[in-house]
Amino acid sequence: MFNLDVNEIRKDFPILSLQVNGKRLVYLDNAATTHKPVAVIDAMKHYYENLNANPHRGAHYLSVAATEAYEGVREKVRKFINAASSKEIIFTRNTTESLNLLSYTYGMKYIEPGDEIVLSITNHHSNIVPWQQVAKAKGAVLKYIYVDSNGRITPEEIRNKITSKTKVVSIGHMSNVLGVIYPVKEIIEYAHSMGAIVIVDGAQSVPHIKVDVTDMDADFYAFSGHKMLGPMGIGVLYGKAELLEKMPPFLTGGDMIEYVYEQETTFAKFPFKFEAGTQNVEGAVGLGAAIDYICNIGLHNIHEHERRLTEYAIDKMKEIPYIHIYGPKSADEDKGGVISFSIDGVHPHDTASILDAYGIAIRAGHHCAQPLMRFLGAPATSRISFYLYNTTEEIDIFIDNIKNVRRWLGYGS
CATH class of the missing domain: 3.40.640.10 (Type I PLP-dependent aspartate aminotransferase-like (Major domain))
Structure with a gap:
């Protein structure tokens, strides 16, 4: 049975209330490191x-x-x-x-x-x-x-x-x-x-x-x-x-x-x-x-929550024609809460820097996996990754501001 109250969980993480560049922090870099609850x-x-x-x-x-x-x-x-x-x-x-x-x-x-x-x-x-x-x-x-x-x-x-x-x-x-x-x-x-x-x-x-x-x-x-x-x-x-x-x-x-x-x-x-x-x-x-x-939260609940977030994010990203996702295009049981992607005409480092202006933390680069990057034919990608405290609202903020990345670089949309 799935049971996870994300709004209550977020109260346990002081850093999630941080303001970045005048914006609420949206932290989507959990594959790199996760934040710490008060209990820890x-x-x-x-x-x-x-x-x-x-x-x-x-x-x-x-x-x-x-x-x-x-x-x-x-x-x-x-x-x-x-x-x-x-x-x-x-x-x-x-x-x-x-x-x-x-x-x-x-x-x-x-x-x-x-x-x-x-x-x-x-x-x-x-x-x-x-x-x-x-x-x-x-x-x-x-x-x-x-x-x-x-x-x-x-x-x-x-x-x-x-x-x-x-x-x-x-x-x-x-x-x-x-x-x-x-x-x-x-x-x-x-x-x-x-x-x-x-x-x-x-x-x-x-x-x-x-x-x-x-x-x-x-x-x-x-x-x-x-x-x-x-x-x-x-x-x-x-x-x-x-x-x-x-x-x-x-x-x-x-x-x-x-x-x-x-x-x-x-x-x-x-x-x-x-x-x-x-x-x-x-x-x-x-x-x-x-x-x-x-x-106490339950690994089943964590995995199911991340699966739902991943499915929600992939569906939103597939609606944007200039975004390309690497790996599975659906949130199957063998897919964790990690999505690597590229944006036509935009270097991943630019994507990460522009999103940071809106308080959104993502990862960009080769992710310490250069042999895989060469195999994929991509020198670098952008990456978002989820954990138990992330929300669909944060994904909506990310999606809205992906469009701003293109606008910053002179694209019409």
Whole structure:
């Protein structure tokens, strides 16, 4: 059952009352980062006022309290994505760090010359560049899964690209450009049958749809706090215990050791093996509050709300002949709340700058997906993206002012 009161939700986000250039803020850049509800801001403030200390390292009250808060969020994340154990949850700075951790530990240790690493052409740069470095260092082969004219991956493409030589498949769950939600469970099943492990970039999916890493049988799954109402500087890497056990550490130093001698060191067990140095405890606390907020609203309600907004926006945009949409032209179940588009005769950067004059925040550029941009034949696009606090009224404001973009540049309409 769909039940989401957007007007009440908006009251929880102080920044949405901001005036930009004398206009009410219309924020449509949620695929880049989301705003924070009061509950998240208050949780972090409470931590600093009442719990601030280094976790794991002290016997005094504050250190114990900080440890309990930090480890409590680890368990909360486990439940949120249905991992088997909280030990399989590693805190990082963001999805990018999580993917680099995997490429420079698992990749550098287990990839051999001639092995194949399979990526999707829709991947974010953070899920391409690290694997390029591994392939160059290890003499491996990079292969890409391409998408059809609607931005979707066909079963034939999966079977053609993933072979018995494939050792790693690393793919985004949802495209930050096309908004397509990819069939990762089916991809994982086929990759496993070929003997490969699968890494999923969930930065764009976890905030919007229910993710069950156990059901999909993902080997690794990564996401960021700031795209799901949480603070910047906190991310999550989930990994299967048997894989984490055999991986070397990524960073070394304090809190990830067991014993240090003059000439050698033994390392702590995971997840601590991968969490060197003083951690972002306040970020974890904020992430925990964000998870609580999302669960209280309901991921089903969030996804359905975004689907309706996307359908409404696409229908409005298709009525304007000089707008061209990339990817699916309808809000199907495998389409998230992201729409990339171009306007005839207008550079995307000009579109974003002119809309900003009206208080409308959108994204323009290559969206850290240059291989996909080249595949689409578009050096850059404009992008709008929705979250639980957006409204159809905001879409109407966006549509009305798209026409102003053309007028600013001398077009009649």
